[in-house]
Amino acid sequence: MDFTAKLQTYRQRAEKALQEHLPLAGTRPARLHEAMRYSVEAGGKRLRPVLVLAAADLFSAPLFRADAAAAAIEFIHTYSLIHDDLPCMDNDDLRRGRPTAHKQFDEATALLAGDALLTHAFWKLAASYGDEPLVTTGLLFELGSAAGSERLIGGQMEDLLAEKNSATTPDELRSIHLKKTAAMIAASLAMGGIVAHAKREEVDTLRQAGEHLGLAFQIIDDILDATADTATLGKTAGKDAKADKTTYVKLHGIKAARTLARKESDAALAALARLPGDTSFLAALVHDMAARNR
Ligand code: GRG
Numbered sequence: 001m002d003f004t005a006k007l008q009t010y011r012q013r014a015e016k017a018l019q020e021h022l023p024l025a026g027t028r029p030a031r032l033h034e035a036m037r038y039s040v041e042a043g044g045k046r047l048r049p050v051l052v053l054a055a056a057d058l059f060s061a062p063l064f065r066a067d068a069a070a071a072a073i074e075f076i077h078t079y080s081l082i083h084d085d086l087p088c089m090d091n092d093d094l095r096r097g098r099p100t101a102h103k104q105f106d107e108a109t110a111l112l113a114g115d116a117l118l119t120h121a122f123w124k125l126a127a128s129y130g131d132e133p134l135v136t137t138g139l140l141f142e143l144g145s146a147a148g149s150e151r152l153i154g155g156q157m158e159d160l161l162a163e164k165n166s167a168t169t170p171d172e173l174r175s176i177h178l179k180k181t182a183a184m185i186a187a188s189l190a191m192g193g194i195v196a197h198a199k200r201e202e203v204d205t206l207r208q209a210g211e212h213l214g215l216a217f218q219i220i221d222d223i224l225d226a227t228a229d230t231a232t233l234g235k236t237a238g239k240d241a242k243a244d245k246t247t248y249v250k251l252h253g254i255k256a257a258r259t260l261a262r263k264e265s266d267a268a269l270a271a272l273a274r275l276p277g278d279t280s281f282l283a284a285l286v287h288d289m290a291a292r293n294r
Helices: 003-021 030-041 047-058 063-085 107-128 133-147 152-163 170-195 200-227 248-273 280-290
Strands: none
Touching: 003 047, 003 063, 003 107, 003 280, 030 063, 030 107, 047 063, 047 170, 047 200, 047 280, 063 107, 063 133, 063 152, 063 170, 107 133, 133 152, 133 170, 152 170, 170 200, 170 248, 200 248, 200 280, 248 280
16 A cells, blocks of 8 residues: 555545535635635645545545535534634634635634534535435534534643643643544544445444544644654644643643654554454554654
8 A cells, every 4th residue: 555645635625625615716706705614625634534535535535525524524624723713713814825814804804714614524425325314314413513612622721721720630631632623533433434424333333433633643743742843843842831721731741642642652552453354554643643743
């Protein structure tokens, strides 16, 4: 298996799916649709859509069936980044190597572009899988639960509260990151399985693998914030220490954080090994994310 070539193929497919499912440029109101496209087209690693496609592929779904699900999760992820960057949250100027949406447009437009991407994701799922009501329900359930008040948004709320609480414990931090970061990564793998009609237990295993991968991903994110530079990351580096934020690095130090990341990556690999079929691409992706520098 040529990992780099396969990753490239999935990424290209994800880019096409995003284009196919974004509203056309010039749709009225043009400013709103421009802002939605600006943030989506800024790129990024496309980890979540790649996971949807790779999980669907693992269960031999025709890949075009996974395109709308891959686009939908990236729309939600992008909305969460736009809102996270707003002055009322992280107040950041740089994202995906470009000025953040509220810098490029204005705060109200950025807020609305995020809202619109969030809503658009669910509309696209409902519109794309109408011929398979069980798949539609499964996807809406998975994404709604991952992105809602008990996981992505709840994790963001708890993260904001923890910023002001220097007594955050390692268990509390793990729980925040399970919600804020790992839920969407877990949902990506599960949605690929759902599109491909994987069995319920297999979807559960995909979700478990995703949770561990998501935790490893977040720990690496904390390490990169402390060790990498802004140009490489495409977003402001060193923000956590500046805000004295509770992170894996602050709680455990860089060396122990790396060990924890390895532990979560290993648990993700163990979950993948319980799945049928050739999981070598997903396993290589777990290794690649652990070794990433952005
Ligand atoms: C505002 C509802 C709401 C949620 C915000 C995504 C998020 C939650 C905050 C962004 C800050 C952050 C460090 C989140 C943890 C998840 C994470 C590492 C997001 C960045 O994902 P990448 O690295 O980004 O996959 P790209 O740009 O590559 O897609």
